[in-house]
Amino acid sequence: QLKANIQAAQIRLSGEELNALDEVSRIPEEYPGWMMKMMAGYRDSTES
Structure with missing residues (x-):
């Protein structure tokens, strides 16, 4: 699980995402x- 968490922290998202x-x-x-x-x-x- 630690390896999966570390890999997830290295994700790159586009500006749109x-x-x-x-x-x-x-x-x-x-x-x-x-x-x-x-x-x-x-x-x-109302102030016009």
Whole structure:
């Protein structure tokens, strides 16, 4: 198992593969960050 783990650590991924992994493993933004962005967008749309 140690040999398999060491070999797995030597894997090379393309930029496309890394981007796909980044996209599916993105952690959702926590409160209150998402709420502040949502409210800022709401205020921006009502100030015209």
